[in-house]
Amino acid sequence: MINYHQYYPLDVVNGPGTRCTLFVAGCVHQCPGCYNKSTWRLNSGLPFTPELEDRIIADLNDARVPRQGLSLSGGDPLHPANVLAILQLVKRVRAECPGKDIWLWTGYRLAELDAQQMQVVDRINVLIDGKFVQDLKDPALIWRGSSNQVVHKLR
């Protein structure tokens, strides 16, 4: 089971529209100036339980407060230790939450992802990739912290 730090059932900051947002634990990139250092250790935070996974699916389908989709951040959702659990979640959103988009932030670059990580990428709508680089930080950027990062609109 993976760990997570925060789950926001209603979020208007991390991606477009009203969203559900999950911040997972575990990141190897160690970017200087990281805004989320407390998430680096895989065993930090709380266990991501099947109950929380079910809740995310239910929240995405809650017709009383329509959500545009799910945002996955961290930490790094594509940390090798997180990929299988994230793949399962992404598959469920695809199967059980029609019309919802999935945005994912990773410190890896798209070009360096392995086959398993690509199974996740093949099922999401938008990937924001690359480490945070302090010298390239620009508060005017949307959905990314530094200008080396790329917002890949995949589908």
Ligand code: SF4
């Ligand atoms: S990839 Fe993100 S969470 Fe990981 S060290 Fe860099 S800024 Fe921090």
